[in-house]
Amino acid sequence: MAQVVAQRFPPPQFTETGHILPVPTESAVHALWLDYLDATVLIAALVLVSWLVLRRRSRSGVVAVGIFSVLYFGFWRKGCICSIGSIQNLSQALFDSSFGVPLTVLAFGLVPLLFALFFGRTFCAAVCPHGALQDLMLLKPVKVPIWLDHSLRMLAWIYLGLAVVFAATGGGYIICQYDPFVPIFRLSGSLTMVLFGVSLLAVGIFVGRPYCRFLCPYGVLLGLAASASKWRVRITPDTCTQCRLCEESCAFGAINKSAVDAPARPRVADKRRLILFLVLLPVLIAGGIGLGGLAGGALAGKHRIVNLAERIQLEESGVVQDTTDALAAFRANNNSSETLYAEARALQKHYTVAARWCGAWIGLVIGLKLLSLAIVRRRTDYEADQAHCLSCARCYRSCPQELQRLGLPVPETPTPANG
């Protein structure tokens, strides 16, 4: 090894003073019990929020836990033990058998999903510091047009696919790299990321939780789990009277309207559309696989080994003359370019395969989305969309039945639905 061979100067002989050599000090590592404390707080907060949302039906309780989460997981733990990021550790561990995952990361990745399977997205409601921070910022909610809402939500699915590709191939953790709120929790970070975070929060004053709805890759998994949840947010504690008062109460576009008053739709056109989208689904998947194969090379270029190999190749073929720090380091550590090329080739193959899977995933997601839009369900109640409902408990108090239950004054209903 280059650096240490040269022990140029002999060790001193302290004949006069008998000076004793000091040793370098080891400053303490974040203690293990603090890791376990994080996991305990996570589980306790999940239990508490699930109880507050589903049994107590208390919005103020959810807000209180949200403030606690922003302070604890956000400003105290600096946003870095985080369920959103943990999916990358889990994917890397699934594809790289030498990569171990600490128990706390395992807990942060899987426990909220398990809770979502039973209680819906109570993690999003107030346990996730990212969600809680945006929830507290939401002051003047405006409705996002439904077509825009549905299209933007697709971004999160694509983001999830790309994050898994990069984590599984060892190409880095893009969710952490482009996390908008961690720089805010840390009160430091690169200018672009701080600006991104601040502008998302500013948008979040009007548009409910833009990160959670349109970008969060963990939210995709939670939504999937929540769509099969055993218990769910029920807007009314009793039977729905179609009073439509809850319609405007959801800031996240997660209330499915009752179709009792909707005019009957022409069935033939619906059926034709359904068949068209059924045919389109395999086409989209095949297209995704094709495009993924093309994009694989570009994605691989982001990996430092592939990047370095390409650079060395350019230099060896005489295209570029100057050197980079990475190249200098590579030379200084006496590595051979042959092994590097072999590694880079293997990585490029991995990336092509991973990008094909990712393309198939994106095609599948878009195809299923179109299908789900084409299927008409005739709901008889106003109810929360299980996958999209963030369990924030805002809608409860809009229901006159709930107000009655709590013994609060019920406002006059202006236009009864069947009136």
Next chain:
Amino acid sequence: MNRRNFLSGSLRGSLMLALGGVLGAITGRAKARNTVWQIDPLQCTQCGRCATECVLELSAVKCVHSFDMCGYCQLCTGYFEPDPNKLNTAAENQLCPTGALVRSFIEDPYYEYTINEPLCVGCAKCVKGCTMFGNGSLHLQIRHDRCVNCNECSIARACPADAIHRVPAEHPYQFKSRERKT
């Protein structure tokens, strides 16, 4: 509602199986302790990015000194600018931009060099001087009382030598030493 409950129940069941599968595949390798980030001083090329790429305003990377490797030189190439006016502690002679490297006389002709850590920014200027012309006893390490242990270390991402890796928290430091030089 019955059909819907059945569908939701079977979806829930299969998702639980999937979660169990992930758990089963990974738990075998799960460790109680978290990992921490550390610099391998033998791979470090003193590029200076540790001072600028850390998410903290003042980097968590600091210079440390393995005294058992040090020659206690009077003309320390980690301490002095090339061609110093005089071998004294005047600021214009020092390589360290913040005066974090402290020179103290022990006995003729030996001087000891210690690091005033709160001043050190992890720029590796002294490390470069010591490694190129001296014994290489000065080197960089991530200080865990400062490091926030990001899931992806942003210095590791920028490191041109790929010298920063996750290490087990039981052995959080990789100090250079006389024994390690072989």
